[in-house]
Amino acid sequence: MKLLSRYLLKELVIPLVVWVVFLFILLFVMQFLRGTDVILGSAVTLEDLGQLMFYLAPHFLMMALPIAFLLAILLGLGRLSEDREITALQALGIGPVQLLAGPMAIGAVLAALMLLLTSTAEPWGLTSVKEFVAEIIKKNVVGDVKSGVFYEDLSNLTLYAETVDDEEHRWTNVLLHDDREPSSALLMLARNGRVNTNTAGQVLTLELGDGEAHRADPSAASYAVVSFQQGDIAVGVEGSMGRRNRFRSPKEELTPSELLQAADEARRTGGDPRPFLMSLHNRLGHALAPLSFALLGTPLAIGRRQGGRAWGYLLTLGGYVLFYLLMRFFEQMGQQGKMPVVLAGQLANILFCVAGLVAMYRVSRSGTVR
Incomplete structure (x- = not known):
């Protein structure tokens, strides 16, 4: 046997x-x-x-x-x-x-x-x-943003940088359109920016410097402009980028x-x-x-x-x-x-x-x- x-x-x-x-x-x-x-x-x-x-x-x-x-x-x-x-x-x-x-x-x-x-x-x-x-x-966000190319892989966010420093991963003359709240979209223009990948968990931060934030409110017929030295935009990976994360x-x-x-x-x-x-x-x-x-x-x-x-x-x-x-x-x-x-x-x-x-x-x- x-x-x-x-x-x-x-x-x-x-x-x-x-x-x-x-x-x-x-x-x-x-x-x-x-x-x-x-x-x-x-x-x-x-x-x-x-x-x-x-x-x-x-x-x-x-x-x-x-x-x-x-x-x-x-x-x-x-x-x-x-x-x-x-x-x-x-x-x-x-x-x-x-x-x-x-x-x-x-x-x-x-x-x-x-x-x-x-x-x-x-x-x-x-x-x-x-x-x-x-x-x-x-x-990937750090490496995929190219000079003179609109980057749209972030859901409801459009990012543009006139020049990108491939070594330090810094951007100059940055445009960011935030449409996560369609009723009051946000347009940010900055002289420089970068991605902060050190944030823990399911969040990344877009850091913009020396710029202006433009927000229009059609319901109130108002338009606001705010200048800033340092501005951070938090993007949730699970929420805004969840369509890319299938795991x-x-x-x-x-x-x-x-x-x-x-x-x-x-x-x-x-x-x-x-x-x-x-x-x-x-x-x-x-x-x-x-x-x-x-x-x-x-x-x-x-x-x-x-x-x-x-x-x-x-x-x-x-x-x-x-x-x-x-x-x-x-x-x-x-x-x-x-x-x-x-x-x-x-x-x-x-x-x-x-x-x-x-x-x-x-x-x-x-x-x-x-």
Whole structure:
């Protein structure tokens, strides 16, 4: 049995690792393409890309591990079935139930790993990504403002500098049009200016010197002009530049204890705690998905004869899409109070386990031949 266990582990672990790496790279490329306006800014370096990948790694692993595991089961054990090795094992008295031990053991390890990631590393990584991208956006503003070119990547702000000192990143003869309050737009003209990237958090500051601020109020038919020696314009990265920062997912940035605290606070203030509790149990259900995938994927893999890899790819895609849709549907039911949040978070896993038990019973009764 030890020889058989090592053989099955080899058939499952190697494709699992390969597919995790492939899906991880695919997810990063997809995120890269979504955030090219930030990631391909003038201030971004290869070191920044490596740091970004490091922060996103726990989140991508949470997405890649379940589907890679299901794919490894369907392709690995499916190959044994196609090559009649399962039939040979049955002739030696090794039934489908005994073959389930290997996938379930790997599924348990993956579930433990995912529980650890979703409780610690994933919230930390997503929070770090949010702060890191905000800093990149600040640095990009410094490098993207060019002499004689209107810069409009700041939402509702238009910036123009006649000349830009690329070494000291200072501007001369600056025009800034602030349209964040359409009813009373602000026009600022200054002899010099720069971006202060040392401000913490989701805010950058545009510092202007020796200039005038013009504001018109159409409702009062008034026009005001104010001279200044030093003027600071604060720009919120999350607000004014939020359209460029796509690396956001607030509830996933909270640890389980923080979600529970948020739910308790919502109860005390008369709010609805269900969204926070549903997020917690939904995260738990996703972390336990490898166990239900192992229980369902094993009989599906060993009970087939034809179809090859195409069959495995199709089942994997269909199975994961179905699991995701069920998770989303039950999540909405839980948030609306139509079912307990504990049940809503685990019902997709329960349904997959029931389907797996039925499939395992049929394979055990009829053998692997169809």
